[in-house]
Amino acid sequence: MQEHFNAEIESLKNNLIKMASIVDEQVERVIEALETGKVELCQGVKSRDLEVDAYDNLIQAQCENILALFQPFAADLRFIISAMMINNQLERCGDIAVNIAKRVKKTANNYPLIVEAQINEMGKQARKMLKDAINSYIYNDSQLAETVMKEDEIVDQFNKQAFKFLVSKMQSNPELIEPCSHLIVMTKHIERLADHATNIAEDLVFYVEAKIISHKKKLQKLEKDQPEDDN
Amino acid sequence: MNIIEVKNLNLFYGKFQALKDISIDIKMNKITALIGPSGCGKSTFLRCLNRMNDLINGVKIKGDVIIDGKNIYKDRIDIVELRKNVGMIFQKSNPFPMSIFDNVAYGPRINGIRDKKQLEEIVENTLRKAALWEEVKDDLKKSGMSLSGGQQQRLCIARALAVEPKIILMDEPASALDPISTTKIEDLIFELKKNYTIVIVTHNMQQAARVSDETALFYMGELIEFNETKKLFTAPENEKTEAYISGKFG
Incomplete structure (x- = not known):
């Protein structure tokens, strides 16, 4: 029975790694297109998303079967839960890659703006985070996962700066309203990509260390901000 | 609040040591599950709590079992009174070969209750507590042996409840029953948890996870981990616990 269970777990992890490698490639292509202005790199990103969706369904079914048939506990249970969560994150990353590809095509003639707003750098950072998050999952490396979580702040800063820059551009030159709007949407997608990478890292820490760390910062801040009830 | 305190309990069957220095506190009105592979000592431990092991030849017990403030192995105690306070339900239901009514009334009668009306009240109340009343109320004269397996087990629980125990020990009470029972x-x-303290031995880990508040894992006569059930089944502190509940041994 244990062998049967181990085989199911191995198959689940293999499928997640295959899915992750497709998503990684999608993101790599769109970010490279963003960095280099070579729009043709975006080709095939959308069609590969169908493969990602197929893996999403397959992994969902595998997790459901393992839970129903083996009723795992402790680390095994956390593995399945984290697999379900990571599956969801990866599927969203695939969609985001498609959305970024669309915006890259629409802003192909505005490469200098992308560089000035540092959206290329932002994309590079988010892509690195996703790659590290995937690697942390492959190697059960919670230290690498911690690094990913810390780096989310960098992307958030890039996002704020880019937004400010693009708004000022729109104010100074109405002709830039359309491309800048596309770029603002694009930065939002990149920022979400980094968020999903962070979530994957958090899910890995949940699996390896049995700690729930999602929303930790926000909840700590809320606790700090709320005055203690004297009653 | 602890209702049972076990300190450094050791039990020997002749030269074989079945329990090794077990210390554990069991909280009042909680369900405590004892799990572990066959032969790990969990049933032996359970039977120590109402001195059921006294009847086995060659058994030697060292250590303290304090129930409700009384050391049941050292203080002068009345065994009948102890077993009235600490009832026991076995794996195989064992109704007496008598009517449903007489099965439940057996304990109260032994304790001197003769009044018919009072006995009827006890039988009804207890069968209600054991969730059996609605199924048997129309024919209490029927033999307890004629009930289904699940009903027989609930009848045994009713019989245990009839003498108003504080603690109920259960040794795999559902292992011979179908899923609905x-x-x-x-x-x-x-x-029952609302009014009684329950200690249950089970081989079914899902059952332990479902019903208990705290769980103790025994292995080769040792207490490996005693923890809140939620914690033990999601993030156990001991590697052996992790391995056992994940099916890697046992």
């Missing part, structure tokens, strides 16, 4: 027993255990 098992669910009824589990629902009943959960309901």
